[in-house]
Amino acid sequence: MNDKRTLYRNRRAGKVAGVCAGIAEYFNLETWLVRVAVVSIFLLGGSGVVFVAYIALWMILDEKPLNATNDTSDLAVKKKVWQAGEPAKQALQDVSAKFHTLESRLRAIETYVTSDQYELKRQINNL
Structure with missing residues (x-):
């Protein structure tokens, strides 16, 4: 199985820079779940690490091209609540x-x- 996914920032689905949306798409998770995890870590004492990591990913990750398609099929059915689909x-x-x-x-x-x-x-x- 050739699984060549690329981690992009998804500005079209994102709120600030699309980092959380890109991570959620890469790991096939709901975007809201990644956002809740990031905000929770930020509020529970990891504010410096989360802030630096978010800014670093904002600068490092390329923006998702318009012609990039999702590797999942047209009809992705979620099997668990946290999965995207x-x-x-x-x-x-x-x-x-x-x-x-x-x-x-x-x-x-x-x-x-x-x-x-x-x-x-x-x-x-x-x-």
Whole structure:
């Protein structure tokens, strides 16, 4: 398995510089969880370390390019509360909606192909 993920700052999903959002994306965690951990460490006595580490990561990490894609699939379902992704119930609703749309389109195509208008056009084109 070739797992080549890169740690970026994600300014589009971030509040200050996107460091917490980038770390959350890299480790497949919810962004709010990383933010809570950072603020908790900051408030519980690690303020110097957290401040220096945040500023250092802000300066060191590259910003996530617009064309960079997430290595996870289109439909990432979260298995645990702290994991990033879509809740299973929401994923099921999304898939159901997609199938309903496809079924409607297929019915429209079937109605057209079995219509007299389609048969007439086909016969005219064969002349």
